[in-house]
Structure formats: C-alpha cells, structure tokens
Amino acid sequence: MMSKVLSTLRYSAEHEWIDGNTPAKIGISQIAADALGDVVYVDMPEVGAELTAGEACGEVESTKSVSEIFSPITGTVVEVNQEPIDNPAILNEDPYGAGWLFTVEVTEEGPLLSAEDYASANGGEIA
Template identity: 55%
Template sequence: MTNIPTDRQYSAEHEWVRIADGTATVGVTQYAADALGDVVYLELPEVGSAVVAGQACGEIESTKSVSELFAPVTGTVSSVNEDATQAPEVVNSDPYGAGWLFTVTVEAEGPLMDAEAYTALTQG
C-alpha cells in the first residue's frame, strides 16, 4: 500500500484536500489513481465556479472508465492545474504533488478523515 501523506485530509470518494489560510488544494489519492488506471483526460471545475462538498464537480477519464470528481469542501474555485489538464498522466505519477487538480476558497468543509482513518478505509 502506498504511503498516505499525513499533512492533508481525505474524503470517502478518494479525494485529498490540504487547507492553508482558507484555501484548499484538492487532488485524488494514489489509491484512486491506481484504481482508475492510466488517466487520459481531466474535466475540472472552472475558476470562479461554486463547488459543494460531496457533490460532483468534474470528471477523470482513464483508459478503463470515467469517474466523477467530488468536491471535498464547499467554496469558490480559485485556480485549476492547467499543467495537469495538458498532461493528465501526472495524476498517476505524482497525485500528491504535481498532480493536484484545483484550489478552492473554503466556505465549509465536507466530511473529511485523517490519514489514519483513510488508510483504514482503503485497507478494510
């Protein structure tokens, strides 16, 4: 099992979120990236759009399937990772770093878990 970073929180839908100074950086976990297979396309929310915790806000397409991307927090999208949209395979190679997807100015957090709880979820 991949090492799960402890400096962020996780959703049951396999997104990670790191919140600092009211801004959340969002990505998908290594577990999700491995389950998806080779990521070939990302449809991310637009800058300025509102996202609601627990609701779909985009899609990730792989060679295996298309999966919805869920917002782990409620707020306004403040940036998207254009590099990842141009080279979506970075989600597979570096999901906790260069493969981040978008940032949100946080109004409220959804139900999130720490790394220990997320590890239990994925290894259960």
C-alpha cells in the first residue's frame, strides 16, 4: 500500500509537511513515518526557539534508525505538541493529524513542494 500524501499540505524535500495556517503547523509525512518504521522517541525544538529553513531542529528515533527533523521554514516556535513526546507511535498512526509536531510563526518559507510534486518524487499517493 502506498503512503498517503495530503493534497492540502505542502512538503519539504526532507519529508516534513506544513499547512497553510498562521502560525503554521509542521509534521513529518506518512512516507517518512513508514520509512522509519516504529517510532519510539521524538525530540523537538522548544517554544521560543528560532528555526532556520533547511536546518535540523529535532530528531525522530525509530527501532531502525534516527532521522533529523529539518525545519521547512524560518521562524519562531509557538507551540509544541505533547502527544508525540508522550506517545511517539502516534507518528506512525496519524502523522497528519494527532501526530503534528510543532507550530511556527513564519518569517520566511524554505523551498516547498506541492503535494503532487512531493508524491511523484517519493512514490506517495495523493489523498
């Protein structure tokens, strides 16, 4: 079964998603979650942290590997979702819903892909 790519989101080449809201909500794509396998630990930036587009700002650890989380945008972290910290498996179960990671007050966007471009580059299925 192909990993889902939500048509309403935009994506970074490093597999983070961002919604169009202000502040912007950020998470990892289902393609990334499926590739990682069972997620066991998530490390995220703190509220107030200044992020730079394209730079690492946290990590996701699975039973197979550790992957860095790269910020798709530049800005300030406004909120961090406690759910993936308490229950990292939520990233496998619901990466676009309850498994969102943090919100950022955006000052500048990095290079972002449409859902179509991201799906065709990574073998996902538009949902």
